[in-house]
Amino acid sequence: MKRHFRLSLKKxxxxxxxxxxxxxxxxxxxxxxxxxxxxHAYSGITRxxxxxxxxxxxxxxxxxxxxYLAVIGxxxxxxxxxxxxxxxxxxxxxxxxYIQKMMNACDDLADMATVDSNRNQISMLKxxxxxxxxxxxxxxxxxxxxxxxxxxxxxxxxxIRNLTSLIQEGIQDYxxxxxxxxxxxxxxxxxxxxxxLKISILISVITAIVSWLFTGAASKNVIGPIQKLCKQTSxxxxxxxxxxxxxxxxxxxxxxxxxxxxxxxxIGVLVDDIKKQQxxxxxxxxxxxxxxxxxxxxxxxxxxIVWLAEEKKTAEVVSMVTSLSEFFRTTLSAGRDxxxxxxxxxxxxxxxxxxxxxxxxxxxxxxxxxxxxxxxKIPKLTLQPLVENALYHGIKNKRGKGKICITxxxxxxxxxxxxxxNGKGMxxxxxxxxxxxxxxxxxxxxxxxxFGLANVNQRIRQYYGKEYGLWFESExxxxxxxxxxxxxxxxxxxS
Numbered sequence: 001m002k003r004h005f006r007l008s009l010k011k012x013x014x015x016x017x018x019x020x021x022x023x024x025x026x027x028x029x030x031x032x033x034x035x036x037x038x039x040h041a042y043s044g045i046t047r048x049x050x051x052x053x054x055x056x057x058x059x060x061x062x063x064x065x066x067x068y069l070a071v072i073g074x075x076x077x078x079x080x081x082x083x084x085x086x087x088x089x090x091x092x093x094x095x096x097x098y099i100q101k102m103m104n105a106c107d108d109l110a111d112m113a114t115v116d117s118n119r120n121q122i123s124m125l126k127x128x129x130x131x132x133x134x135x136x137x138x139x140x141x142x143x144x145x146x147x148x149x150x151x152x153x154x155x156x157x158x159x160i161r162n163l164t165s166l167i168q169e170g171i172q173d174y175x176x177x178x179x180x181x182x183x184x185x186x187x188x189x190x191x192x193x194x195x196x197l198k199i200s201i202l203i204s205v206i207t208a209i210v211s212w213l214f215t216g217a218a219s220k221n222v223i224g225p226i227q228k229l230c231k232q233t234s235x236x237x238x239x240x241x242x243x244x245x246x247x248x249x250x251x252x253x254x255x256x257x258x259x260x261x262x263x264x265x266x267i268g269v270l271v272d273d274i275k276k277q278q279x280x281x282x283x284x285x286x287x288x289x290x291x292x293x294x295x296x297x298x299x300x301x302x303x304x305i306v307w308l309a310e311e312k313k314t315a316e317v318v319s320m321v322t323s324l325s326e327f328f329r330t331t332l333s334a335g336r337d338x339x340x341x342x343x344x345x346x347x348x349x350x351x352x353x354x355x356x357x358x359x360x361x362x363x364x365x366x367x368x369x370x371x372x373x374x375x376x377k378i379p380k381l382t383l384q385p386l387v388e389n390a391l392y393h394g395i396k397n398k399r400g401k402g403k404i405c406i407t408x409x410x411x412x413x414x415x416x417x418x419x420x421x422n423g424k425g426m427x428x429x430x431x432x433x434x435x436x437x438x439x440x441x442x443x444x445x446x447x448x449x450x451f452g453l454a455n456v457n458q459r460i461r462q463y464y465g466k467e468y469g470l471w472f473e474s475e476x477x478x479x480x481x482x483x484x485x486x487x488x489x490x491x492x493x494x495s
Contacts, residue, residue, distance in 0.1 A: 023207040027200055042185065045178050048112035051105070052175045059102055059171075060164040066092045067136065067160055070143060071152045077140055095136045099129050102167075114185075115177045125170045128163060135159040229260060236264055301354050320357060326350040341408060341415070342374040348387050348406060355391060362401050363391065369408035373415055378486055379459050385452035386419040386470075386482045394423025394480055414468075415486045422479040431474050438470060453482075460486060 069092060070077055077095055103126060110122040139160065142152050232245045244264075245257050301324055308317045327350040339347075345367060352365045387404060395402035405420040426434070438457050457470040464487045474480040 023203045027203050030196060030199065042182075044112065044114050045181055045185065048109060048114060048118075049175050049178050051112060052109055052171055052178070054105075059098075060168045061090050062093045062098060063095055063132070063136075063164050064156075064161050065090045066095055066098075067139060067156055070140070071149065071156055074143060074146075076144070077136070096133065099133050099136075103129055109174065113174075113178070115181050118174050118177050121170060121174050121177070125167060125174075128167050128170065132160065132163045132167065135163060225257065229257060232260070232264075236267070242268070300358060304357060316357070320354065323350040323353040327354065337380060338377040339380045340374060341369060341376050341378060344378060344380070344383055345369050345374075345406075345408075347381075348383050351384055351387060352404070359391075359395070362398075363395055364401060364403040365405070366403065367406045369406070369417075370410065373408060373410050373488075376410075376415060376488060378415065379456075379463060382456055382460070382484060382486075383417060383419060385456055386484070389453060390419050390421040390423065390480065390482070394421040394425070397424035398422075398477075410488055413488050415488050417484040417486075419482045419484075420479065425476045425478050425480050426472075426474040427476045431472060434472060438472070456484070460484065 066077075069075065106122045106126050106129070110119050113119050113122065135155075139152060139155055142155065229245055244261050301320065305317055305320050305324075308320065326346060349367055352363075352367075356363050356365065383406060387406065390404050395404065402421060402423045406417070407420070408415065408417045410416075434453075438454060453470060460469045468485050468487060471483045471485075472480060473483070
């Protein structure tokens with residue numbers, strides 16, 4: 001069914017994000033603007049002061065010393081144009097060019113000024129520079145006219161040097177005014193920072209309140225239904241597939257709930273099908289095990305009974321028929337998956353009695369199972385396949401007489417059974433192959449000699465867990481030990 005959402009979950013979450021992020025973005029913008037203004041103000045002051053400092057010392061020194069050299073050397077200012085560095089470390093300059101350079105620098109300082117009064121200061125400096133240029137022209141004229149040295153020196157001191165000092169003081173006043181502006185900028189920044197802090201606190205409080213309101217609403221409409229859904233999920237995990245969740249909502253949670261209900265119903269149907277399949281699988285598995293009984297075993301046993309009857313050996317006939325009856329009674333066991341240890345012992349004894357009649361020249365056996373574990377139940381046909389394997393692949397392949405020993409005991413919380421034979425055994429490669437197949441629970445071919453063994457191992461692990469099962473130890477020409485470890489507890493069969 002198609003739904004028309006009034007406000008979807010996605011839009012609600014976006015709305016919460018917007019209410020939290022947008023004010024923060026505005027706050028960051030305000031802070032960046034404030035920081036930019038502060039940086040620009042400080043940078044402007046620093047730049048103007050650094051630029052002015054460049055001319056404070058060198059202007060007066062170069063002009064004064066260059067004109068001094070012109071007077072004492074009776075030279076034209078053109079002769080000073082090479083900007084040679086004197087022994088005092090001061091460069092000589094063409095005063096006219098240098099004054100023009102200073103005029104251009106004044107224009108730059110006027111543009112850089114952060115204090116209005118400094119622009120007037122620059123205008124005064126430019127006027128002084130114009131006067132200085134006229135004084136230098138007069139001194140140059142006096143030098144060309146061969147005016148006396150003393151008169152020229154007096155003119156240099158009274159006019160040029162006094163004016164360069166005045167210009168230098170003007171530049172220093174400019175620097176002082178710019179430097180003092182740091183305090184004004186700092187005061188403005190402090191005021192702006194206080195204002196920004198108040199705005200930040202106000203925005204943060206408003207954002208927190210609005211976000212809390214939206215989050216509370218989202219929690220009620222989203223988290224509540226999800227928690228309810230989680231509880232229902234736990235019931236499903238425990239195996240209750242009849243749960244049906246009802247949530248009044250017009251958003252994606254409602255779709256999720258409906259999907260959950262449909263999924264739970266579908267899982268319930270699937271689980272029922274799996275249980276039915278499991279029953280069929282267990283029945284098939286038991287039939288496979290029963291089919292493991294070599295038909296030759298039955299034929300040979302019946303032939304032996306017939307031969308004994310013909311020889312009038314009534315007691316042996318009764319014993320063989322009784323053993324065969326007990327063997328099949330346990331094999332069938334009214335369709336049960338689990339039988340007692342006592343019944344399993346009776347089963348293997350019946351099997352060995354029959355086989356010993358046929359292989360009396362090569363077979364001895366001994367069954368030693370502790371009576372205190374007789375009442376424990378274990379999977380049916382746990383030991384018989386191991387005994388059969390020991391006989392056909394161990395004892396029969398050995399020269400001379402062999403022996404099979406079956407033991408059973410309780411160790412702590414486990415039942416441990418062993419089927420030990422002193423038969424042919426296995427080489428290292430064959431043993432490793434068998435162990436790997438058993439450990440990985442790989443399927444043996446139906447005709448493979450390990451088919452019954454793998455079946456035993458897989459059933460034990462299916463009932464009790466991976467830590468239990470069937471393990472082999474073997475040495476070629478020495479024999480084989482098959483060990484079965486089962487939990488000493490009651491296990492309910494799957495079927």
